[in-house]
Amino acid sequence: MSAPESSGSGRARRKFLSDAESHVRDSGHRSFVRRTLTGYYSSRDTQKARYRSWEHARDAASLAKWSAVNRLDELLPQFVERFEANGGTVHWARTADEARAIVLELVAKAKASSIIKSKCMTSEEIHLNAALEDAGYGVVESDLGEFIQQLRGEPPYHFVFPCMHVRRDEISELFRERLGSAPTDSPEELTMIARRHLRQLYVDADIGISGANFLVAETGQVSITENEGNARLTVALPRVHIAISGIEKVVERLDDLAVLLPMLATAGAGQPMTCYNTLYAGPRRDGEPDGPDEMHLVLLDNARTALLADPEQRDALYCIRCGACLNVCPIFKNVGGFTYGTTYQGPIGSVITPHLRGLAEWSHLSGASSLCGACSDACPVRIDIHHHLLHNRRNAATSSPNRVEKMAHAAFRAVASRPALFALGGALFRKSYWALRRLPLPLLKGWLATRDLPAPPQRSFRQEWRRRAGRDG
Amino acid sequence: MKVDLFIPCFVDQMTPQVGLSVSKVLERLGHSVAFRSAQTCCGQPSFNAGYWDEARAVAIRAIKVFDGAEAIVGPTGSCVAMMRAFYPELLAGTPHEGAARDLASRVFELSEFLVEKLGVVDVGARFPHRVTYHDGCHGLRELRIKEAPRKLLRAVEGLELVECDEPESCCGFGGLFSVKFPMISTAMAEVKGESLARTGCDYVVSGDPSCQLQLAGWMARNGRQARFAHIAEVLAGDAT
Ligand code: SF4
Numbered sequence: 171m172s173a174p175e176s177s178g179s180g181r182a183r184r185k186f187l188s189d190a191e192s193h194v195r196d197s198g199h200r201s202f203v204r205r206t207l208t209g210y211y212s213s214r215d216t217q218k219a220r221y222r223s224w225e226h227a228r229d230a231a232s233l234a235k236w237s238a239v240n241r242l243d244e245l246l247p248q249f250v251e252r253f254e255a256n257g258g259t260v261h262w263a264r265t266a267d268e269a270r271a272i273v274l275e276l277v278a279k280a281k282a283s284s285i286i287k288s289k290c291m292t293s294e295e296i297h298l299n300a301a302l303e304d305a306g307y308g309v310v311e312s313d314l315g316e317f318i319q320q321l322r323g324e325p326p327y328h329f330v331f332p333c334m335h336v337r338r339d340e341i342s343e344l345f346r347e348r349l350g351s352a353p354t355d356s357p358e359e360l361t362m363i364a365r366r367h368l369r370q371l372y373v374d375a376d377i378g379i380s381g382a383n384f385l386v387a388e389t390g391q392v393s394i395t396e397n398e399g400n401a402r403l404t405v406a407l408p409r410v411h412i413a414i415s416g417i418e419k420v421v422e423r424l425d426d427l428a429v430l431l432p433m434l435a436t437a438g439a440g441q442p443m444t445c446y447n448t449l450y451a452g453p454r455r456d457g458e459p460d461g462p463d464e465m466h467l468v469l470l471d472n473a474r475t476a477l478l479a480d481p482e483q484r485d486a487l488y489c490i491r492c493g494a495c496l497n498v499c500p501i502f503k504n505v506g507g508f509t510y511g512t513t514y515q516g517p518i519g520s521v522i523t524p525h526l527r528g529l530a531e532w533s534h535l536s537g538a539s540s541l542c543g544a545c546s547d548a549c550p551v552r553i554d555i556h557h558h559l560l561h562n563r564r565n566a567a568t569s570s571p572n573r574v575e576k577m578a579h580a581a582f583r584a585v586a587s588r589p590a591l592f593a594l595g596g597a598l599f600r601k602s603y604w605a606l607r608r609l610p611l612p613l614l615k616g617w618l619a620t621r622d623l624p625a626p627p628q629r630s631f632r633q634e635w636r637r638r639a640g641r642d643g
Numbered sequence: 644m645k646v647d648l649f650i651p652c653f654v655d656q657m658t659p660q661v662g663l664s665v666s667k668v669l670e671r672l673g674h675s676v677a678f679r680s681a682q683t684c685c686g687q688p689s690f691n692a693g694y695w696d697e698a699r700a701v702a703i704r705a706i707k708v709f710d711g712a713e714a715i716v717g718p719t720g721s722c723v724a725m726m727r728a729f730y731p732e733l734l735a736g737t738p739h740e741g742a743a744r745d746l747a748s749r750v751f752e753l754s755e756f757l758v759e760k761l762g763v764v765d766v767g768a769r770f771p772h773r774v775t776y777h778d779g780c781h782g783l784r785e786l787r788i789k790e791a792p793r794k795l796l797r798a799v800e801g802l803e804l805v806e807c808d809e810p811e812s813c814c815g816f817g818g819l820f821s822v823k824f825p826m827i828s829t830a831m832a833e834v835k836g837e838s839l840a841r842t843g844c845d846y847v848v849s850g851d852p853s854c855q856l857q858l859a860g861w862m863a864r865n866g867r868q869a870r871f872a873h874i875a876e877v878l879a880g881d882a883t
Contacts, residue, residue, distance in 0.1 A: 187824075194830040204834070500813050504830040538824050540817025540831065541691065543784035560691065567693030579694035585683075586652075586701045592683040596656040616825035621832065621860030624657075631650050631659035635678050638663075 178531030178570075182511055186534055189509040199335065200504055206334050207497055213440030214494075220442065231433050232552040234426040235488035238387075242478060245387040245420045250469075252390025256452030258465040266296035269470050273298060273379070273412060274305055276466055280410045282307065282376035286368075288394075288401035289313040290381030291329050291491060292414045292470055295513045295526070298379070309379070310371050312400040314364050321348050327507035329514055330438050330493030335506065361398075368400070378408040378462065382415035383490070384430060385467075388423045391449040392467065395431060397439075399446055411453070411462040417469050418478075418487040424449075430490060437550035438492030477525045483558050486522050488551040495545035495555055501538060510535065517545035521558040524566075533566035593632060600626040644674045644761075647709060649717030649726075649750060652684040658852045664879035665718050665753055668766055671879075672757075681708045686733075687725040691818050695733060702730050706742050714760065715750040718875050719851050720782020723752040728785040752782055753875055754850055758791035764798045768878045771801030772845040776874075777835070777858065779851030780813050792850055792874050799877060809838035816857035832861035840867040846882070850874050 194200070218224045238245055250260045261276075263269035277285065285302060287293070287309055299320075302309045311320045315332035319325065321344055326332035333341070341360055345351045351363045372378075380401055384393040392413055394401050405411050421430065427447075435441040454461030478484055496502045496516030507515045512523045512535070520535035536559040545555040567575070585591050599606070603626050606614060617623060629637070646669050650662045666676040686701030705726070709715050717723050727750055730743040757763045776796060782788040796804050815821065815831025822828075836858055839847050847869050849855050859871045872882035 190824070191826045194826045200830065500815065500831050500834065501827060504827055504834070537820070538827060540780070540813050540815055540820050540828070542780035542813035542817070544780075544811065544813070547784060560693070563691070563693030564695050565693075567695075571694075575692065576694065579689040579692060579697040582684075582689060583697040583700050586686070587683070587704055589681050589683055592652070596652070600656060613819075613822040616822040617860070620825060620829040620864060621857065622863040623856075623860060626657055627659055629659060631655040631662040632678070632680055634659045634663060635680070 178528065178533075180531075182531050183534040185511060186509060186538065189511070190505045190538070193506045193509050194504055199506065202337070203335060203503055203506065207503070210440045210497055214436060214497075215440075217436040217440055217442050221436075227429060227433055228550055228552055230429045231490075231550050232488065234421055234430060235490070235551045236485070238421045238426070239418060239478065239484060239487045241422070242417065242420060245422055246417055246469075249385050249387040249390055249420050252387070253385075253392070253452070253467060254390075256390045257455065258390070258452045258467055261466060261468045263468055263470045263472070266470075266472050269296045269414065269468050269472070270298060270301045272468050273414070274301060276410065276412055277302065277305075277307060277377055280376055280464075282410070284371065284375045285309040285377045285379060286312050286371055286375040286404050286408065287316075287379040288381070288396065288404040289316050289332075290379065290414055291326075291513065292381055292416055293379065294326065294329075295416075295472065296414070296470065298414070310368070310375075312368055312372070312398075312404050313396070314361060314398055314400075317364055317368070318344065321345075325508075325513075328493060328496055328502075328516075329491060329519075330496070372403045372407045375404075375408040377410045377412060378404040378406075379412045379414065380405055382413050382419055382467070383434070384427060385415060385420045386424050386427070386449070387420055389449075389451065391424075391451045393427060393431075393447065393449050395434065395444040395447045397441075397445045402446060402448055405448075405450060405462065406460050409462055410464045410466070411450075412466045412468065413450075414468045414470065416474055417471055418474050418489075433550040434490050434492045437494040437548065438497070473526050477522070480525075482561055483521070483525070485551075485553050486518065486525070486555075486558060488553055489518050489522075490551060492550060494548040494550060498544040498548045500540070500542060500544070505538075517555045517559070518549075518553070521553075521555055521562065524562050529562065529566055530570050533562055536560075536562035536566070593630065596630050600628075600630070645713050646674045646676050646756075647712040647715045648676060648678045649709070649715045649722065650678065650682065651717060651719055651722040653722075654718060654852055657856070658873070660881065661718050661852055661873045661875050664873065664875035664881045665716065667879040667881065668753075668757075668875060669716065672761065672763060672766065679708055679712075685722045685725045687722060687729075688818055690725065690729060690733060691820075699733055699737070702726075702733055702743070703739050706730070706739060706746050709746060709749070712749060714756065715746075716753055716756045717750070718753050718873060719853070720752045720779045720786055720788060721851055721853060723750055724781035724785035726750045728781075752786060752788055752850060754792040754795055755786065755788050757878075758794050764794045766795065766798070766878045768880055769800040770877050770880075770882060773803045773805055773843070774846045774848050774877075775805050775807050775839055775842045775844040777807075777814065777839065777847055777849040777851075777854055778811065779849065779854045782850055783811065788850070792848075795874065795878060796848065802877075805842045805844055807838045807842050809835055812838065814854040814857045816853050818853070821857060828857070829861065832857050833865075836861045836865070836867060840869060844869070846870050846872050846877075848872050848874050848877055
């Protein structure tokens with residue numbers, strides 16, 4: 171896939187490098203994040219062990235998404251038809267701008283004065299909150315983690331655990347300051363403080379905005395999975411419900427959820443199932459006691475069809491946003507969620523951000539990886555995540571090569587093609603090692619600043635081997 | 644069996660003794676060992692940096708160099724993964740695709756060659772030390788090598804094998820990544836290095852000289868006591 175723009179400004183890259191630099195110095199934060207994830211590892215492993223075969227379950231989940239993504243042209247219209255037959259209304263958005271405009275129009279039409287919102291990464295992707303606030307609407311996040319981040323004025327740190335980087339005492343202090351609550355160290359009490367604050371807001375809100383985890387083509391239902399029950403209230407209490415979803419969330423059958431829902435919970439959060447799994451099939455019908463009068467679904471493309479057209483990386487659309495790849499990623503753990511500067515952090519974010527926002531400006535994220543592959547092993551739908559980092563690197567080197575790098579690799583190729591030259595180059599390097607150390611070579615300096623480098627041996631292997639042959643022969 | 648050594652550029656120039664230990668182990672088991680001196684590099688640096696045209700030329704050359712070799716054995720999971728896992732993709736759709744697949748079926752990392760291909764676990768080595776093993780990620784996840792080196796080490800007389808608490812964490816080397824993003828690479832070395840140090844082992848043993856460069860470099864700079872040995876050196880009785 172080619173990049174929307176041919177050369178980046180380098181701003182995102184420079185910011186990434188300087189943020190990474192300062193983040194790695196904060197060893198307290200880094201070990202806090204590592205410790206937070208330790209509990210997740212053990213519960214994830216316990217839950218995985220309950221599957222007869224986790225690997226076969228991954229095959230099944232991957233197959234369900236493979237078959238849906240590859241038949242999106244057929245399943246998406248089928249979903250839309252049934253969703254509308256259930257009484258919902260679909261709005262198509264090609265871009266983030268279109269999606270924001272659609273939501274703003276719906277909000278205006280409903281003459282809304284207050285909006286409540288449950289967790290929705292797609293809304294982060296289109297920067298919806300800022301647009302609503304600019305238009306004069308108040309919007310409150312009802313997911314606890316998102317609520318905390320909203321109060322802190324920060325985007326999510328991790329797209330599943332938005333405030334995993336915040337210590338409990340910081341939350342207590344934040345609530346005391348902003349909500350006037352008494353300080354507490356108890357997680358239950360902190361949750362209750364937020365709930366008490368939010369309760370009336372659900373009742374007062376005219377509009378509830380949610381995301382969607384899966385769109386079931388067979389039934390036209392929207393599946394939303396959550397742990398706090400806040401999404402149910404967000405959807406059911408206000409007059410108007412607006413769900414926002416990427417087009418890739420379609421699955422063919424209701425049965426597909428039998429494997430996808432538990433795997434989403436286990437892979438991402440180490441749970442057997444997420445606490446609340448709800449299927450929404452349109453607005454309240456006659457005779458039903460609750461539910462919204464209107465249910466709207468904004469279906470967002472935002473570069474997804476372009477990704478669909480790329481056979482090599484199409485599987486990135488299988489992503490169910492479970493967060494497992496972030497949880498195991500040594501880059502994420504060491505640079506933290508904010509350093510990415512993206513809506514989607516971690517390995518999958520590094521893969522898809524260049525597609526969403528331009529390869530030239532965002533290819534450095536694909537470079538910032540040791541290619542260890544922990545992400546691909548963790549992914550419940552078997553996305554070839556770390557190999558796509560290689561593909562992005564190749565696409566970037568092809569569409570906007572760095573002149574110096576290109577020359578260096580061409581030179582390396584020339585040397586590696588001639589064994590005599592290769593041996594000579596090696597010998598020169600070994601002989602001039604101490605002199606090289608004193609030269610201002612940025613790459614070598616980068617190594618030596620934090621790590622020792624042993625002096626090279628006198629003889630190379632090929633020289634040793636020749637000597638040995640001489641001795642033996 | 645006639646075995647051809649695959650000595651990656653890095654081993655050739657920086658750790659020649661590892662190559663010698665490989666041949667010693669194989670010869671002791673009764674195999675004849677050859678080294679084709681036309682070999683240079685597998686092309687991984689250019690491949691990983693995204694310069695696939697350059698990598699392709701180097702790969703095609705390497706395939707020709709090893710033409711006709713029955714078994715090719717190298718002391719690194721990383722460069723073997725380059726040949727086995729990535730050459731077929733790199734050369735897909737070219738006239739060399741078939742040859743790449745053929746090479747992929749003949750190239751082995753040392754420990755998997757001994758255990759899976761030759762069925763050997765005990766090579767008759769002795770190494771009376773507490774040892775922890777560091778998995779290189781390419782070996783672990785591209786080649787799925789996890790048990791082979793451990794089986795070999797457990798069979799070494801006097802050797803006590805201990806696992807660290809970050810057994811599957813990356814050392815942070817990642818080739819050019821280590822110098823293009825030195826701060827992240829170093830943070831990763833710190834996490835893994837501290838975990839290895841916590842085992843209190845006498846030796847860190849690994850199947851990848853490049854991981855060893857990274858970990859030993861960080862540990863030495865930060866005063867963590869650990870000696871390093873390549874698994875070939877332990878098996879050959881060459882570790883010091
Ligand atoms: S890429 Fe895979 S592991 Fe990462 S969030 Fe998506 S589904 Fe989960």
